[in-house]
Amino acid sequence: MPTIGLIINPMAGRDIRRLVAAASLQSAPEKMLVVRRLFSGMSGIPDTEVMMIDDYEGFGRYALHELNDLLPVKLIAGEKEPSNGASTIDWAKRLEQAGARVIVSVGGDGTQRNIAQAQLRIPILPIAGGTNNVACWTGDQTAAGYACALYLARGDDPLDVGFQAKLIHVQLESGHEELALIDVALVRQAYTGALAVWHAEDVERLLLTVADPVRPGLSNVGGFLYPVFPGDDVALQVTLRGGPPGQATLAVMAPGLMTPFYVQQAEPLALGQTVTWSRKEGGSLALDGERSVVLKPGEPVMLRVIRDGPFVLDPTKILRKG
Template sequence: MTTVGIIANPSAGKDIRRLISQSRFVSNQEKVNLLQRVIKGLSGVGVNEVLLMPDSGHIAQEAVSNLQEIISVKFLEMTILNSEQDTITAAKLMQKQGVSAIVTLGGDGTNRAVALGTCEVPIMPLSTGTNNVFPFLIEGTLAGMAAGTVACHLVDKELCAPRCKKMSVYKSRNMAMDLVDMALVDIAISTETYVGARAIWDINTVSEIFLAVAKPDSIGLSSIGGLTNPISATDSHGLHIEIEKQIGSKYVSAPLTAGNIAKVGIKSISNMVPDHAYVIKKTPCTIALDGERSIPLRDGDSITIILTGDGPPVIDPHKTLKIVGQNKVYFKD
């Protein structure tokens, strides 16, 4: 019996960036349609069962309403809180119940929450918006096929689902370092002293950026690094950028949100060394994780950021399906 978990975030693709930019709004019905294609892709390559996170938008419930004939459907027994804690709890329960892979529908923040729940189960991150770096923008059927292929052990998991990097955030408490959160793509130090609408969209409020990946073909903070010093998911190091508020002779033009290319002043750029402790003491401020302000720091507080290579295994659907074709996995002669 091969079981694949599915976590669909009902809030993904609906934050404030849809109001202040031309970022794509993704309706629940579009997510339902996408999820149905994912499940058909899973079923088509031999997955026997899907284990779904229930959600307040009833996305998963509606998606499987007429699919029970092709695949066994189960829902997690859990209380819905309408927060990222739902995703964290679901990921923990899915690992505990032995799923072979998890398909996520959401953005960078959704996958960060999954990683907070488990870094041991391979994930197939499927994008549902325009401001995403971590998930793949790929047709749902293909994402389902790739996830199912890895889940059914038909390809080498080390090749098709290598571990990603993660940036762990520690806070000093009682002479000890406590892990308080993590990020998979970017950490920004914001001069805003409150969490507010959470999403980072005004670069003038950002003083520093730490990047696990810096992609020139992305939207958001990662593009700042990507257009100055690209860092891939396979590179062991990351990038640390200090932002200059006044635009001088050293700047980069980067797409911070969909439809918005802005000049970003650069004070300094340096490689982020794995396992090195980066201490932030510029308080008061807020720490934004994967594009969303999450941790407020008061005067006298400090945090430590450490980049490591032990994030969750991430299924690369393009590489997986290429290997499937080369090895004729689904070819019958």
């Protein structure tokens, strides 16, 4: 039986950026409706099964008890604590080990980064459910669910109906490595705070795998300077000033939040090319929009973009194939 693993991030789309912008929160009931739409689409292909973690927030139990008329649901025992980035990575690995042949993940870029960190051998279908959704499918979820089940039923090659994502490899002085899917920002504050970055003047540099002018987030500023898309074998580095003088480039930091950025330089980088960042005063790195790594004064960090990320399915390509 073709099995789809489904992960819902209950905290996605509820960070501080939505409070300072003109955006509504992605509530639990709304996410449940997303799950129902996905199930409705998947049910269009007979014998499809969905596998979920019995999560603390109850999305798995909701699917088991409320949507079993659409599809059979298999629950895997989960944690008794609220979910977080580490649990998302663990869930993805456990679903793959339990027999899922594709992972559908509902969340924003931070959630999809966690899925990428799991280093799965099976493809993923990221569904928009966060504040910034550059890495995600933003079309109808019913169509996405149907496309995912159709992909499994036909046994398509994921590269025929999708692509392999680019990843930013971040090498710290200690030897520790971090990964980002869409953007890494060098931030002036040497603390993580509320994690999310929403003040343009806090950002000194950006490295982007995608710079799409119609997708909100830190990567949006690059979309107005040198657009870069998932299939392009190039990355973009942007150097910023803290403010005037100079003409500002407006960018959509979050839904309903237009922000001026003062760009000093924007340069394309070849895949595999290494760049080194540091700040004399120290700072932090925001990975896919969230401050995650604190840097000591003068501490160097090496970054490079490689196309070695997860295989990402494209519902449009699947459905166009017939």
